[in-house]
Every structure is written in C-alpha cells, then in structure tokens.
Amino acid sequence: MGTPTSQIRMLVDWFVTMLEPGITDDNQLTTTTDAQEKNVQVILDGNIGAAGTTWEGLIDVSDTDFWPHDLSAGVVIVSDISFQADKLSATKGSVAVGVITRVDGTDADIEIIDQLCFINSGSTFSGLKSAYTPTKLKCDPLGGTLQSVLTNSRVSAVTAINTAGGDLNFGGLKAFVPAVGDVVIRIVVSGGAPNLQYNCSVSYRVE
Numbered sequence: 001m002g003t004p005t006s007q008i009r010m011l012v013d014w015f016v017t018m019l020e021p022g023i024t025d026d027n028q029l030t031t032t033t034d035a036q037e038k039n040v041q042v043i044l045d046g047n048i049g050a051a052g053t054t055w056e057g058l059i060d061v062s063d064t065d066f067w068p069h070d071l072s073a074g075v076v077i078v079s080d081i082s083f084q085a086d087k088l089s090a091t092k093g094s095v096a097v098g099v100i101t102r103v104d105g106t107d108a109d110i111e112i113i114d115q116l117c118f119i120n121s122g123s124t125f126s127g128l129k130s131a132y133t134p135t136k137l138k139c140d141p142l143g144g145t146l147q148s149v150l151t152n153s154r155v156s157a158v159t160a161i162n163t164a165g166g167d168l169n170f171g172g173l174k175a176f177v178p179a180v181g182d183v184v185i186r187i188v189v190s191g192g193a194p195n196l197q198y199n200c201s202v203s204y205r206v207e
Helices: 005-019 032-038
Strands: 022-024 029-031 040-048 052-057 076-087 092-103 108-118 125-132 137-139 154-158 168-170 175-176 183-190 196-206
Touching: 040 052, 040 183, 052 168, 052 175, 052 196, 076 092, 076 108, 092 196, 108 125, 108 183, 183 196
Parallel strands: none
Antiparallel strands: 022 029, 040 196, 052 183, 076 125, 076 137, 076 196, 092 108, 092 183, 108 154, 168 175
16 A cells, blocks of 8 residues: 555655755854764763862863864854762762863863752762753853853862863873863862762764
C-alpha cells in the first residue's frame, strides 16, 4: 500500500525546514543543520579534598588543536551547561562557570554565567542542567562586561588568573595563557573535612 500524499507532503515540509537558511545576529547565513554540526562539547571533572577556591580553564578560544571547536577567534555560544557534585554531607560550596571579561599581568575579572550551589546537609549528590533553547547564550565581553548576560555575580581582581604566569589549566592536561572571552570554572569548597567530586560539561560553538 502506497504512502498517502499528505504524509509525503509532511516529510517534504520537514526536510525543507531543516535546510531552510536563517540569518544570525552577525548577519551570517546559516542553516539548522549547520548550527547543529558546529556544536562541540567539553567535559571536566575533578576531586577537591581541601577547603578553598580553585580555578580551572574550561575553554581556550584561541586553541583549536586541543579544543574541538573550529574557529580560533570569536565569541563562545553556549547551548547547555550541566553540573554534578558528589560530596560528603558536611561539605558546602559551589561549582560555577564564568567568562573572563578583563585580564592583565596582575589579575582578572570574571562574570559567572551559571552555577550549582550545595549546602551542608544530609544530601550528598547535587545536579543541575541549564539548556538555552531555542536561542543560545552568547558570551560576548566588551568593555569589561558581557553584553548579552546581565549578572551581579562578578568576581574581580582574581590574582590566580593573569597573563604573567597565572596560567589556566584544563584538568592537568593543558595549560594556557588566559584571554578575554575564555571560559573558566570556579570550585569553592568549605565545611568540616570537605571532599567534593565534581563534573561539568558545556556544549558550545565559537562564532
């Protein structure tokens, strides 16, 4: 028995929609398929066994050899961010993703775009996923602040991040000199005998 004409038409309409071109904010021609193919993912996990604040590098925009994105200059466009934290009950703190908005040879400023907070409680596992659909989160620093994100969660004068020896490190696998627009992760841990196993994944592209 043949396929009804209406069903054939529905399939054709779906296929055309998938290939239908659109215009980005930067007036670039793109398609739904193209945008999906450009998305890549970075995953970082680690263990913190002492109280304090730790900064890790998550995305070095300029490095396309180690990181999976294609362009070595541009703006990070985030599709989703996921956090997981497994901890002792007495451990409290947060895991946050931020964007460098200013950096020099002394220190850096970072604006936080998403974070998971956990408290001193009997609950030992926490998780959070933020999906920015159908639009995406544009991490576009200009003049010391993100243009597409309004936040009061800013960290200023971070001396651990600078261009004169304060390199960022991706899980001990890759060190790099920080730059404006790079994405970082901040882990804050406190509490009695703190112990935290964390995981953070970001789906993104560079435009």
